[in-house]
Each structure stands twice: as C-alpha cells, then as structure tokens.
Amino acid sequence: MFLPDILVLDSVTKFGPEARGAVAIAASHGGVIAAHMALAGGIVGVLLNDAGIGLDNAGIGGLAYCDRFGAPCAVIDHRSARIGDGADSAVRGVVSHANAVAAVLGVRPGMPAREAAEILRAAALSPVEPGPLPAESRDVLTQAGDERALVLVDSVSLVTSEDIGAVVFTGSHGGLLGGRPETAIKVDVFAALYNDAGVGIDEAGLSRLPALDARGIAGVTVAAMSARIGDAHSAYATGVLSHVNRRAAALGAREGMTARDFAARMCGFKP
Known part of the structure; x- marks a missing residue:
C-alpha cells in the first residue's frame, strides 16, 4: 500500500528496492533489529509500533539506535493501531514516542502517524549505512x-x-x-x-x-x-x-x- 511518497508496510522484512530513499509507516515492533532492517534497506525515516514498550524498553529500542545514525524514527502506540498491519497503522496510528532526530523535525507524541510521516517526507533525508545487523542470533x-x-x-x-x-x-x-x-x-x-x-x-x-x-x-x-x-x-x-x-x-x-x-x-x- 502507498500513500503519496510514503511506503506503508506490514513488516520491515517485506520490502524491495522501492524502499531506498522512502519514508515508511511500518507495523513491525520498534526494537533495534526492526530499526536496523529499515535503515539497511534504504528507508530514510520510519514509524514502527511500540509493541507495548516491554522489558528494558525493548519495544522502542530502535529510537536510540536510529539516533546514532542521524535517522528519524517514531513509534505508534500499540493501543491505537494493530501491530503487523501497515494499513491500519497509517489510518489509526498515533505516535507514542519519537527519537531526537524526529523531534527536531516536528514529530511529537499524540500526532497521527500519517501526519508524522508527511513531516519526515518533507525533510531532506538521505539513506544511511548502518553496517551489520546487531545481535542477530x-x-x-x-x-x-x-x-x-x-x-x-x-x-x-x-x-x-x-x-x-x-x-x-x-x-x-x-x-x-x-x-x-x-x-x-x-x-x-x-x-x-x-x-x-x-x-x-x-x-x-x-x-x-x-x-x-x-x-x-x-x-x-x-x-x-x-x-x-x-x-x-x-x-x-x-x-x-x-x-x-x-x-x-x-x-x-x-x-x-x-x-x-x-x-x-x-x-x-x-x-
């Protein structure tokens, strides 16, 4: 599913070359592995799902990870849209947390996911190279x-x-x-x-x-x-x-x- 210039994904494991340079609303959890997969695929700004945040804040671990590379990342409240469902995330999703890079661009908690994605789309963003997948096992x-x-x-x-x-x-x-x-x-x-x-x-x-x-x-x-x-x-x-x-x-x-x-x-x- 596409919004104008915004990629909508059920998972960051499911995309092709069209992701390079794109902003994505993705319904994967907001952990480090998912954030890495997005960046490694060339996505320049991404909204994920906070997955209930969970133990050690693992469900939003991708926020700080993306900050390391200067990439904007925000997460959608798991109570606002279905995890694993990109279309639902684009329609009902509400931002619960944003990393420092996204916050500087104007993304904030309580904002609809589509509005946040449009803010990222309007920014001058370029793909980054995050290197090997961390801690994959x-x-x-x-x-x-x-x-x-x-x-x-x-x-x-x-x-x-x-x-x-x-x-x-x-x-x-x-x-x-x-x-x-x-x-x-x-x-x-x-x-x-x-x-x-x-x-x-x-x-x-x-x-x-x-x-x-x-x-x-x-x-x-x-x-x-x-x-x-x-x-x-x-x-x-x-x-x-x-x-x-x-x-x-x-x-x-x-x-x-x-x-x-x-x-x-x-x-x-x-x-």
Whole structure:
C-alpha cells in the first residue's frame, strides 16, 4: 500500500528496492533489529509500533539506535493501531514516542502517524549505512533424551525448512502480517513462541495463535514485560507465558508457565 511518497508496510522484512530513499509507516515492533532492517534497506525515516514498550524498553529500542545514525524514527502506540498491519497503522496510528532526530523535525507524541510521516517526507533525508545487523542470533539447542530441537531466532523471518517439526522460540511479535493466516510461520513447526507486544488494540499481538491452531501447531506468547521483544534468548531466559492456543493447552501449556518449562515440555513431548 502507498500513500503519496510514503511506503506503508506490514513488516520491515517485506520490502524491495522501492524502499531506498522512502519514508515508511511500518507495523513491525520498534526494537533495534526492526530499526536496523529499515535503515539497511534504504528507508530514510520510519514509524514502527511500540509493541507495548516491554522489558528494558525493548519495544522502542530502535529510537536510540536510529539516533546514532542521524535517522528519524517514531513509534505508534500499540493501543491505537494493530501491530503487523501497515494499513491500519497509517489510518489509526498515533505516535507514542519519537527519537531526537524526529523531534527536531516536528514529530511529537499524540500526532497521527500519517501526519508524522508527511513531516519526515518533507525533510531532506538521505539513506544511511548502518553496517551489520546487531545481535542477530539463530541458535539450535538440543538435549539428550529430547524428542525435538529448540530453535532460538530473534526474528521469525529467520525460520527455514530445517525447522519443520522443531520447537521455535522467536523474538517476533505475535501478530499476523496484514491479518494473513499464512504469515503465522513459514513452515510447520511443532510449537512456536512469540512476544505478545503488549497485546494491543484488537488483540493484534495474539493473532498468530488461532492461525497456528488451524495448522495443528502449539502457539504461545510471552508477556512483553517478561522478555525483550526481538530477543529469543531473553524469551527463553525470563519469558512467562501470557496466552496459549488450544493446541498448546492440550499439550500442557498454561498461562503463567515459564518459557523454559514450556520448552522442556514441548521438546520432550511424546505423542
């Protein structure tokens, strides 16, 4: 979807060469990884979703990251527009925080996302080169006696065909991209964990869970205040389940269970 000279995206993992030099309203979480992907793709100014802010302010970590490169970045209140839905962000989104560069240009909390994007579009902005992706990780953990591996990926976009049948912990938010069920996860894993991103308006931060149920995949989210969004290791270390789908519940998952206990149960589950 396009507004005049403004790119509207469901995710900063989903764009092409048209992004270079563009201002974007994107519905990804506002963490460091998402901000990096936007800058690396040539986007010159971006609005993301604050994802409930969460543990260690991880949901807005991209603000300071973009400041390092002199790039304007703001985040949309997760209570005003659906995470993972760019069109909704453009229509209903309201800015909750802006970085120093965006603030100097006139972006402020309470401003409609479209107005903020138009301010950035009117500025003389150029692409920056942020270098390698910071702190990206993809780790596979196995333990003697387990039925299946535990895969830790900071972004669900890093899931591959090798993960079929595995237990996958992601740092991604639990929202479908543009409401499309096929975006819940690329392959049929045994179980998947996401961050609930503060749940947000229309419970968008949980919308992957029923889509996973339809595929027979156990799906859960950890509370945004229990683990850093964009960081699968944080989800594993300190995450606490906030919501579980029917398949996960049938396998023994419960709200309030630690992510570690969920991993142990799913990896060792014997049907």
